[in-house]
Amino acid sequence: EDYHERCVQCSEVNWGLTDGGRFYCRTCHNVTERTREIVSSAVTSNTRIQTISKGLRKLEKNDEGWEWYVCEGFQFVLQKQAEALEALGVCPQMKDEILCNFWRRYLQKSQQAYCDRPAGESIKVLSGYESSTDMESEPERPGLLHLLPLSESDGEPLTDCSFGSSTGRVSESTSACSGSVDGTLHARKNKKDKLRMSMPMTLSFCYMALLWLRESMTLSDLLRFVVEGHIPYLNVFQCFPEKMKLYGLDLKIFCVESWPVYEEVHDKMVHLAAFLELPRFPDITESCFLHPDMLCMKYLMEANLPDELHNWTCRVVKKIHIGEADFLTLVPENKSTRKVKYDVLAAAVIVVVLKLLFLLDDHYEWLLSDFAQERNKNNKEDGPYFEFKKWYKVIKNTLDVEQKKMDEQRAKYLWRCEKPLFYSAKKKSKVLKRRQIVVNLQNQFGKLSGSWQPAEKPNPSSFQFNWSEENTDGSCFHGHSLKGVLQEKCGLLTVMNPDYWLCTVKLCTEKFCGRLAHYRDVDFPQSYHFVLRLFSFLLRIQPSCIHEEVCAIEHKLFNKKLYKKPKHNPGQRK
Numbered sequence: 413e414d415y416h417e418r419c420v421q422c423s424e425v426n427w428g429l430t431d432g433g434r435f436y437c438r439t440c441h442n443v444t445e446r447t448r449e450i451v452s453s454a455v456t457s458n459t460r461i462q463t464i465s466k467g468l469r470k471l472e473k474n475d476e477g478w479e480w481y482v483c484e485g486f487q488f489v490l491q492k493q494a495e496a497l498e499a500l501g502v503c504p505q506m507k508d509e510i511l512c513n514f515w516r517r518y519l520q521k522s523q524q525a526y527c528d529r530p531a532g533e534s535i536k537v538l539s540g541y542e543s544s545t546d547m548e549s550e551p552e553r554p555g556l557l558h559l560l561p562l563s564e565s566d567g568e569p570l571t572d573c574s575f576g577s578s579t580g581r582v583s584e585s586t587s588a589c590s591g592s593v594d595g596t597l598h599a600r601k602n603k604k605d606k607l608r609m610s611m612p613m614t615l616s617f618c619y620m621a622l623l624w625l626r627e628s629m630t631l632s633d634l635l636r637f638v639v640e641g642h643i644p645y646l647n648v649f650q651c652f653p654e655k656m657k658l659y660g661l662d663l664k665i666f667c668v669e670s671w672p673v674y675e676e677v678h679d680k681m682v683h684l685a686a687f688l689e690l691p692r693f694p695d696i697t698e699s700c701f702l703h704p705d706m707l708c709m710k711y712l713m714e715a716n717l718p719d720e721l722h723n724w725t726c727r728v729v730k731k732i733h734i735g736e737a738d739f740l741t742l743v744p745e746n747k748s749t750r751k752v753k754y755d756v757l758a759a760a761v762i763v764v765v766l767k768l769l770f771l772l773d774d775h776y777e778w779l780l781s782d783f784a785q786e787r788n789k790n791n792k793e794d795g796p797y798f799e800f801k802k803w804y805k806v807i808k809n810t811l812d813v814e815q816k817k818m819d820e821q822r823a824k825y826l827w828r829c830e831k832p833l834f835y836s837a838k839k840k841s842k843v844l845k846r847r848q849i850v851v852n853l854q855n856q857f858g859k860l861s862g863s864w865q866p867a868e869k870p871n872p873s874s875f876q877f878n879w880s881e882e883n884t885d886g887s888c889f890h891g892h893s894l895k896g897v898l899q900e901k902c903g904l905l906t907v908m909n910p911d912y913w914l915c916t917v918k919l920c921t922e923k924f925c926g927r928l929a930h931y932r933d934v935d936f937p938q939s940y941h942f943v944l945r946l947f948s949f950l951l952r953i954q955p956s957c958i959h960e961e962v963c964a965i966e967h968k969l970f971n972k973k974l975y976k977k978p979k980h981n982p983g984q985r986k
Contacts, residue, residue: 708761
């Protein structure tokens with residue numbers, strides 16, 4: 413009856429007493445550190461007896477580990493990811509000079525650190541309701557909670573302010589629900605907030621640093637290395653120090669049970685760069701690996717297509733001005749410009765070139781293939797002409813095998829982490845013993861069924877397929893000629909067929925859908941769908957993402973013909 417403070421977890425005033433004299437909420441069962449003060453007249457008047465379970469508090473202090481914040485956990489994740497990227501050959505400056513400054517700026521802008529009053533110190537700001545707690549009557553935590561250092565060579569912070577102290581009020585609201593100090597407060601934040609720190613956001617930080625350094629690793633490469641296990645992401649919390657206890661809401665924050673999505677990571681990176689108020693990124697020039705001409709060359713090799721197609725991709729890039737630095741360079745403050753997805757853009761350019769040369773309408777490409785096949789039979793002295801039908805069969809067989817292998821690996825993936833989670837020193841030995849028994853039984857049954865295989869990570873590589881011209885089976889098409897589909901006109905090579913079909917006549921302008929075009933495979937030729945499927949596998953994205961970029965390129969390429977004004981007719985209203 414004497415305790416009228418609202419519960420910080422459910423905002424109700426419905427308190428009860430535990431056997432130890434501590435208050436607990438009857439609605440959500442949240443237990444606080446506050447104890448009831450009992451006035452007893454049996455001894456002496458004006459004497460106040462306070463019941464405190466000192467033994468339990470001492471056990472919690474020794475058993476629960478040290479106090480840590482959610483941002484400290486994410487900083488540990490970023491540190492491990494930066495170290496993994498350096499091991500893959502990324503510039504050593506990324507960790508200490510680029511990523512570290514981005515992270516410090518984020519902590520300062522979000523008022524989590526390097527500020528006068530960290531956001532975690534104000535319950536009203538984070539929880540959204542007022543509190544009438546008597547702060548003087550509650551115990552305080554240590555004065556400073558230092559962040560885990562990204563490296564020993566960290567420079568001076570962005571400001572002279574340090575990570576501020578937090579009152580016992582935060583500990584009360586979270587200690588029963590999470591191992592971190594502010595796990596409950598972090599979970600209360602709006603999940604739709606694109607700037608809310610999460611595991612996908614760590615990849616956005618890494619990609620933003622890679623883009624600033626103009627590294628050769630694209631976003632699709634980054635996500636593929638994550639899935640293959642070369643970059644810590646899935647179950648990365650098992651690498652946390654033993655004193656950083658994780659349970660309750662912490663597992664929802666750091667435990668990942670889904671694969672990272674390309675568009676989500678990219679969108680978070682764009683919003684993050686704008687939130688940090690970063691200046692214009694270094695220019696993407698023709699010598700950079702992220703330039704469309706460079707990436708088109710890579711994906712042509714990956715897709716086992718003729719080298720001569722690179723001349724046509726360069727012509728398309730130059731024609732629609734998507735190779736200029738102003739178009740390719742990220743400017744966070746400019747919200748009107750469309751943010752470039754470099755790998756998707758290069759793949760879309762190749763698709764448009766294939767449509768220009770082979771039409772991909774399930775008819776014309778097969779006629780050209782038959783012509784090239786007859787020519788290759790009769791003339792074996794010159795280089796072979798490119799046969800689309802033969803290329804289709806070779807790629808389809810390889811793609812089906814790799815797609816099946818990837819689907820099986822994802823289906824068999826064990827989301828449960830290898831390191832068991834325990835929250836008490838007394839239960840540690842029991843949990844470890846049970847875990848070892850489970851692992852032994854899995855290995856034994858796997859061997860008996862013949863499906864047991866040691867888990868091996870594939871070697872990190874920028875290429876997923878290996879097409880060598882030294883193969884005698886003719887499965888490599890890099891050196892094949894395009895003379896069968898080209899003709900010389902006025903000293904220039906042009907396509908034999910002047911026809912072209914558009915994926916969409918009009919781009920979507922509806923703001924609520926967020927897409928320029930929509931894709932359903934049943935509405936398009938199978939050849940076109942197969943090419944999209946190939947590049948969607950290489951980039952680990954949905955075919956609709958590439959289709960949308962193809963539509964955008966087509967409308968730039970045929971802009972004059974699509975939006976050609978009709979001749980003026982006095983009797984016709986405009």
